[in-house]
Amino acid sequence: MKQYTVAVLGATGAVGQEMIKILQERDFPVGKLIPLASARSAGKTLTFRGEEVAIREAGDEAFQGVDIVLGAAENDIAQRFAPAIVKAGAVFVDNSSAFRLDPKVPLVVPEVNPEDVSWHQGIIANPNCSTIIAVTAVNALNSIAPIRAMTASTYQAVSGAGAGGPVELMNQVEALSRGERCQPKVFSHQIAYNLIPQIGGEQLEGYTSEEMKMQNEGRKIMHLPQLKVSCTCVRVPVVRSHSISISCRFDVSVTVEQAREVIAKAPGCKLVDDLKNQRYPMPLDTSDQDLVFVGRIRPDLTDENGLCLWCCGDQVRKGAATNAIQIAELLVKE
Numbered sequence: 001m002k003q004y005t006v007a008v009l010g011a012t013g014a015v016g017q018e019m020i021k022i023l024q025e026r027d028f029p030v031g032k033l034i035p036l037a038s039a040r041s042a043g044k045t046l047t048f049r050g051e052e053v054a055i056r057e058a059g060d061e062a063f064q065g066v067d068i069v070l071g072a073a074e075n076d077i078a079q080r081f082a083p084a085i086v087k088a089g090a091v092f093v094d095n096s097s098a099f100r101l102d103p104k105v106p107l108v109v110p111e112v113n114p115e116d117v118s119w120h121q122g123i124i125a126n127p128n129c130s131t132i133i134a135v136t137a138v139n140a141l142n143s144i145a146p147i148r149a150m151t152a153s154t155y156q157a158v159s160g161a162g163a164g165g166p167v168e169l170m171n172q173v174e175a176l177s178r179g180e181r182c183q184p185k186v187f188s189h190q191i192a193y194n195l196i197p198q199i200g201g202e203q204l205e206g207y208t209s210e211e212m213k214m215q216n217e218g219r220k221i222m223h224l225p226q227l228k229v230s231c232t233c234v235r236v237p238v239v240r241s242h243s244i245s246i247s248c249r250f251d252v253s254v255t256v257e258q259a260r261e262v263i264a265k266a267p268g269c270k271l272v273d274d275l276k277n278q279r280y281p282m283p284l285d286t287s288d289q290d291l292v293f294v295g296r297i298r299p300d301l302t303d304e305n306g307l308c309l310w311c312c313g314d315q316v317r318k319g320a321a322t323n324a325i326q327i328a329e330l331l332v333k334e
């Protein structure tokens with residue numbers, strides 16, 4: 001089998017570290033791994049398949065001879081290096097939001113629109129983490145009847161803000177337990193014992209940039225250009241796994257039984273829906289694995305053609321690293 005030279009841009013961060021773990025777990029055909037990060041990390045090492053690999057500072061020349069670049073850095077870094085990556089002939093599977101809505105760039109969730117990988121021109125975007133989890137959960141419903149609109153509220157874990165998020169939560173819990181005050185750095189307010197109903201800056205009529213991703217990216221992934229989504233994104237003091245409450249509205253009635261049946265068979269989903277026995281998706285149960293758990297499926301009492309559900313998924317894995325590596329697997333299959 002052909003072996004590929006794979007670079008991870010942002011190899012030391014929350015998503016980059018997970019990518020390196022998942023490349024090993026899924027036995028991706030990596031001939032050579034090139035971990036790239038900032039000058040701060042250059043010279044440090046990480047372990048890949050039992051061997052120490054040196055981390056290099058990212059620079060345009062680092063992409064020569066690379067087949068696939070897995071992007072795990074912020075927008076400005078992705079934008080800065082994308083031209084060099086494409087020029088070097090590599091495919092850039094990027095986790096930032098820099099290229100997601102570019103009409104020349106496919107935006108892919110392999111369980112939903114794997115066919116879109118085929119028209120890439122050197123860049124494929126990985127969607128927003130909450131959007132990946134939501135569309136993986138509702139895509140099967142869309143096969144019964146097109147989804148017209150959704151109302152979603154997200155409960156997003158602190159690790160969604162990068163490797164510094166969990167450290168800040170733990171530091172604050174410890175400081176407060178000693179009776180000390182805590183100074184927020186990663187988040188705009190204290191996150192310990194609190195909820196912060198803002199992720200991203202204001203983008204449109206009081207909605208934040210993170211909230212608008214659910215509509216804009218959801219439309220592109222599910223090929224539903226008219227889809228309307230009202231979303232509220234909330235940072236919660238959970239270490240890992242995002243949870244989302246979703247109400248879907250269709251043009252026709254979809255029963256709870258129909259929904260359970262298709263979700264139970266949907267790729268990437270696990271139906272966990274037994275309220276009487278207190279079984280439903282929870283972030284502790286969905287962490288460090290790749291399935292999106294879906295439950296609490298019930299009629300929407302405000303709309304006869306609506307259904308409500310609750311889903312949870314590991315946003316560092318399925319919401320970022322695993323989804324990107326699944327895209328790379330589609331590329332290799334091509």
Ligand SMILES: NC(=O)c1ccc[n+]([C@@H]2O[C@H](COP(=O)([O-])OP(=O)(O)OC[C@H]3O[C@@H](n4cnc5c(N)ncnc54)[C@H](OP(=O)(O)O)[C@@H]3O)[C@@H](O)[C@H]2O)c1
Pocket residue numbers: 009010011012013014015016036037038039040041042058071072073074075077095096097128129159160161162163164315316319320
């Ligand atoms: N965390 C999540 O759950 C999640 C989910 C979905 C998507 N994403 C997206 O994935 C990307 C990475 O997020 P993250 O949470 O992993 O962030 P992070 O933990 O803060 O990691 C950022 C990475 O970028 C590297 N970096 C910073 N400046 C650089 C430079 N000048 N050149 C090369 N590399 C540089 C850092 O290297 P140093 O260690 O050397 O600074 C680090 O490896 C972001 O676009 C984020 O929006 C994150």
